Amino acid sequence: MRFTPHVTVATVVEDNGRFLLVEEMADGRAVFNQPAGHLEADESLTQAALRETLEETGWxxxxxxVTGIYLYTAPSNGVTYQRICFAGRVLGHRPAHPLDEGIIGPRWMTRAELAEQPERWRSELVLRCIDDYLDGARFDLSLIRDQVESPREDRA
Structure with missing residues (x-):
């Protein structure tokens, strides 16, 4: 059987000590997650992160x-996800923007508020990504190579 992890993106967005999260339905219960989702065909990782954040929050x-690249196997279904997590900053809100199906709405929460509710995390990655961000994990966006370029001929 071939191992095929699911490629996902997520964003950690902080504003005045509060983090932009998504309250969503998963397996019949309301949970918190970063704005996150799957990479789609013909889409770059950065495009996916921007799209998912807008579709799930209206922001x-x-x-x-880049705050981290994570490999996570969900205990509920055994599916492995490779998550590329980005840091971002708010540009503006579109309150009338329709949100994805299953999304209850965006929520701004402090780390402490989120940490008090582990039973509501979509996965352990939710707090881990925030903690890595708070610990200063910041890698230049040039780390992401969305399209592999041909080697330059002038290099020996």
């Missing part, structure tokens, strides 16, 4: 860094 953001 436009600018990506500022």
């Amino acid at each position: 436009d953001i600018e990506l500022t860094a």
Whole structure:
């Protein structure tokens, strides 16, 4: 059997000590997650992160860094996800923008508020991504190579 992890993106967006989260339905219960989702065909990782954040929260953001690349196997279904997590900053809100199906709405929460409710996390990655961000994990966006370029011929 071939191993095929699911490629996902997520964003950590902080504003005045509060983080942009998504309250959504998963397996019949309301949970918290970063704005996150699957990479789609013909889409770059950065495009996916911006799209998912808008579709799930109604917020436009600018990506500022990569905070981590995670490999996570969900205990509920055994599916493995490779998550590329980006840091971002708010540009503006579109309150009338329709949200994805299953999304209850965006929620701004402090780390402490989120940490008090582990039973409501979509996965352990929710707090882990925030903690890595708070610990200063910031990798330049040039780390992401959305399209592999041909080697330059002038290099020996």
